[in-house]
Amino acid sequence: MIRINLLPFRAARKKENIRRQVSVFLLSLVLVVIVAAWFNYLLSGKITSLDKQIADTKAQVDKYNKINKEIADIKKKLALLTKKIEVIKSLDLTRKAPVKLLDDMSKIVVEKRMWLTHLEEKFGNVKVVGIALDNPTIAEYMTRIESSPRYVDVKLLSINQDSSVKGLELKKFNIKFRKAPEKKQPK
Numbered sequence: 001m002i003r004i005n006l007l008p009f010r011a012a013r014k015k016e017n018i019r020r021q022v023s024v025f026l027l028s029l030v031l032v033v034i035v036a037a038w039f040n041y042l043l044s045g046k047i048t049s050l051d052k053q054i055a056d057t058k059a060q061v062d063k064y065n066k067i068n069k070e071i072a073d074i075k076k077k078l079a080l081l082t083k084k085i086e087v088i089k090s091l092d093l094t095r096k097a098p099v100k101l102l103d104d105m106s107k108i109v110v111e112k113r114m115w116l117t118h119l120e121e122k123f124g125n126v127k128v129v130g131i132a133l134d135n136p137t138i139a140e141y142m143t144r145i146e147s148s149p150r151y152v153d154v155k156l157l158s159i160n161q162d163s164s165v166k167g168l169e170l171k172k173f174n175i176k177f178r179k180a181p182e183k184k185q186p187k
Contacts (some may be wrong), residue, residue, distance in 0.1 A: 138173045
């Protein structure tokens with residue numbers, strides 16, 4: 001019988017299979033490294049892009065925070081100015097009030113028949129003390145006050161005989177009334 005030695009052929013085939021497997025493994029390894037490097041490059045680009053967006057957003061937030069602080073300061077100043085304007089308006093109204101009261105009283109007084117000796121106004125309540133020639137003069141004065149639209153609740157507190165001037169029997173009177181609430185004028 002003839003004998004054929006197939007061992008070297010099998011050994012060569014085995015070596016070839018090993019070489020092929022090693023080359024497939026190395027090519028696969030190179031391919032995995034290339035793919036990993038490519039993903040790394042893409043992800044690092046996205047990270048850089050997102051970091052830039054974050055920095056831009058933080059810059060905008062800082063800018064808007066500064067603007068918000070300025071707006072808050074302006075609102076505080078505006079509120080303070082509004083309060084000052086209201087105070088000035090109220091002072092202006094109260095500044096004119098005594099003049100109006102005196103003007104009204106001078107128009108309401110019964111001329112040459114009565115004189116005011118004391119005029120006092122506190123918180124809208126007015127107290128008038130004066131001297132008149134007779135009781136009808138005091139009644140006329142009270143009627144004039146009541147007919148004025150600026151005053152309400154007219155009350156006679158007292159009438160006394162005043163004999164300070166000899167030969168005349170004068171009447172000393174004390175009247176109390178309130179200022180009527182002012183109507184707001186449309187702006």
